[in-house]
Structure formats: structure tokens, C-alpha cells
Amino acid sequence: MLKPDFQRELVKLLGKRARFDLDLDRLTTWGVGGPVRFHCRVHTPLEAAQVISLAKQAKVPWMVLGRGSNLLVSDQGYPGVMLRLAGPLAKLELEDGTIKAGAGASLPALVKLAAVNGLSGLEWAVGIPATVGGAVAGNAGANGFEMSDITDQISLLLENGEIKAFKGQEIKSGYRHLDLPAQSLVLEALLEFKPDDPAMIHRRMKRLLERRLGAQPLIKRTAGSVFKNPPGDYAGRLIEQAGCKGLSVGDAMVSVRHANFIENRGKATASQIIELMQVVSDRVKSQAGVRLQPEVEVVGRV
Numbered sequence: 001m002l003k004p005d006f007q008r009e010l011v012k013l014l015g016k017r018a019r020f021d022l023d024l025d026r027l028t029t030w031g032v033g034g035p036v037r038f039h040c041r042v043h044t045p046l047e048a049a050q051v052i053s054l055a056k057q058a059k060v061p062w063m064v065l066g067r068g069s070n071l072l073v074s075d076q077g078y079p080g081v082m083l084r085l086a087g088p089l090a091k092l093e094l095e096d097g098t099i100k101a102g103a104g105a106s107l108p109a110l111v112k113l114a115a116v117n118g119l120s121g122l123e124w125a126v127g128i129p130a131t132v133g134g135a136v137a138g139n140a141g142a143n144g145f146e147m148s149d150i151t152d153q154i155s156l157l158l159e160n161g162e163i164k165a166f167k168g169q170e171i172k173s174g175y176r177h178l179d180l181p182a183q184s185l186v187l188e189a190l191l192e193f194k195p196d197d198p199a200m201i202h203r204r205m206k207r208l209l210e211r212r213l214g215a216q217p218l219i220k221r222t223a224g225s226v227f228k229n230p231p232g233d234y235a236g237r238l239i240e241q242a243g244c245k246g247l248s249v250g251d252a253m254v255s256v257r258h259a260n261f262i263e264n265r266g267k268a269t270a271s272q273i274i275e276l277m278q279v280v281s282d283r284v285k286s287q288a289g290v291r292l293q294p295e296v297e298v299v300g301r302v
């Protein structure tokens with residue numbers, strides 16, 4: 001009943017930056033998922049706060065969509081609002097050995113900007129197709145490093161519409177997790193680096209990228225690691241040992257290159273990926289006694 005009004009209010013606020021029933025398979029790296037009911041590109045914290053407030057009034061769920069590189073979106077799609085942080089909220093600004101990064105900015109662009117300016121600390125992130133906000137909020141990491149290592153300050157939009165800056169260490173971080181206040185979103189992060197020779201940084205990045213390309217199916221449609229590493233072990237090792245490499249359901253296949261990746265080989269659906277994840281999880285449980293936990297986030301009803 002409220003939906004037509006809600007839609008009208010969004011258009012009044014954002015014009016063509018409010019769109020409806022947009023297919024999420026084009027907005028996620030896995031390339032699966034049905035439509036998102038409301039898709040809003042917001043350019044200011046105020047616009048974000050207004051969209052969220054309208055969503056709450058209309059009792060419509062909302063979430064931020066980054067690059068969609070850690071999401072498994074249901075084939076039925078998402079019946080709420082997805083906010084994309086764009087325009088000024090996706091800017092990267094170099095400031096005296098630090099970079100102020102808008103949450104909507106591309107992580108690969110940030111990695112490049114840091115490298116060409118002789119700022120070391122983010123080499124490990126080469127090859128991760130995220131936004132800054134998604135990487136900060138999920139404490140992305142690799143090779144023993146993670147976003148929280150270089151995060152000096154985070155600006156959040158809180159549930160009550162207030163914008164508040166937190167020092168990095170004020171927010172508890174863990175493995176692929178940041179303890180953000182409920183219903184908040186990351187607007188911006190101030191990132192600290194160590195000065196180094198750009199040529200040395202590029203050399204390290206090249207080595208890490210080559211290693212990734214050799215070990216992971218980077219050019220295929222995936223969402224990175226599907227399961228979290230259990231304490232003291234690797235999900236990929238357990239999955240490989242359980243004989244799951246190459247296993248498939250429809251067009252979803254456990255990668256032969258890296259067992260903790262599931263490739264979309266064409267027209268895979270979210271339900272095929274979920275079914276394959278269940279088969280893998282059950283095989284690992286029966287062979288190694290470990291129940292793997294998903295690292296990818298399921299969105300919508302599956």
C-alpha cells in the first residue's frame with residue numbers, strides 16, 4: 001500500500017538516481033541474483049540518511065551495496081532498498097601520507113593510488129574487486145594483513161542520522177568482521193600508510209598478483225572465498241581433501257584451481273550455488289568433522 005508513495009518520494013529526492021527492479025546479476029561478481037526492488041545512488045550523507053528514514057517509515061528493509069563481491073543474492077532478488085554510495089561519497093583524496101577514501105570508492109583504485117604515491121600498506125589487497133566501504137565494513141584481508149591494520153579513522157552514518165567519526169581502534173575488529181554499531185554505514189575512512197619506494201611497492205604487488213592468479217580463479221565469476229577458514233586450518237584444504245574440486249550443480253562448480261571458490265560457469269543460479277555449498281559442507285563435516293561457516297553473505301530469501 002505504501003510502496004507507490006515510497007517510490008514517488010525516492011524519485012523526488014534522487015531523480016534518475018532512484019531506479020526500480022534492477023537485476024542484481026549485473027551488480028554482483030558472482031553474476032547471480034534476482035532484481036533489487038529499489039536501487040538508490042546517493043551522493044551525500046544527508047541523501048543516505050533521507051533514503052534510510054523513508055525506508056524505515058515505509059517498513060522496507062535496506063542495505064548498502066558495494067561491489068557485490070561477497071554477496072550471494074537470492075534468485076528472488078532483494079525486496080528492499082539498496083544504497084550505492086556514489087559521486088562525492090566515492091572520492092579518494094591524498095593528504096600528507098594518508099588517504100581519505102569515500103566508502104563508495106573502488107578498492108583497486110585505492111590500491112593503485114597508494115602505490116603510485118609511494119604509500120605502502122595495501123599491497124595485499126591487489127586483486128580484490130571491492131569498494132572501500134565493503135572492505136572496511138567486512139575487514140577484508142589477505143596474507144596476514146587486514147583493513148583494520150591501516151584504518152586510522154572511520155566516519156559512520158549512525159541509525160539516528162548522526163555522522164560520527166571513530167578512531168580505528170575504538171571499533172573492535174576480528175576475522176572478516178568489524179563490530180559496527182547496528183544499522184550504521186561506513187561513509188569514509190582515513191587510511192594510514194608507510195612511505196616506501198613506488199617501484200618496490202609495485203614489485204611486491206606484482207608478486208602477490210601473480211601468486212593470486214596462479215592459485216585462484218581470478219578471471220572467473222566468483223565471490224572469492226565461499227567459506228571462512230576454521231581456526232588453525234584452511235577451508236580450501238579441507239574441501240580439496242574431501243574430494244570436492246570440480247563438483248558441480250548446474251553451472252555452479254567448485255573451482256579446480258582453488259577449492260574454496262565456486263565458479264559461475266555460465267547461467268548458475270543462487271539456488272544451485274546454495275545446493276553446492278551444502279554438498280561441500282556436508283562432505284567436509286563427514287570426512288574431517290568440521291562444519292564450515294559461509295564467508296559469503298546471503299541476501300534475500302533462499
Ligand SMILES: Cc1cc2nc3c(=O)[nH]c(=O)nc-3n(C[C@H](O)[C@H](O)[C@H](O)COP(=O)(O)OP(=O)(O)OC[C@H]3O[C@@H](n4cnc5c(N)ncnc54)[C@H](O)[C@@H]3O)c2cc1C
Pocket residue numbers: 029063064065066067068069070071085103104127128129130131132133134135136137138139140141142176184185186187217218222223224225297
Ligand atoms: C576474485 C575475488 C577475490 C577476493 N579476495 C578476497 C580477499 O583476498 N580477502 C577478502 O577479505 N575478501 C576477498 N574477496 C571478497 C570480497 O571482495 C570482500 O569481502 C569485499 O570486502 C566485499 O566488498 P564489496 O564492496 O564488494 O561489498 P559487498 O559484497 O557489496 O557487500 C558486503 C557487505 O558489506 C556491506 N557494506 C558494503 N559497503 C558498506 C558500507 N559503506 N557501510 C557498511 N556496510 C557496507 C554490505 O551491506 C554487505 O553486508 C574476494 C572476492 C572476489 C570476487
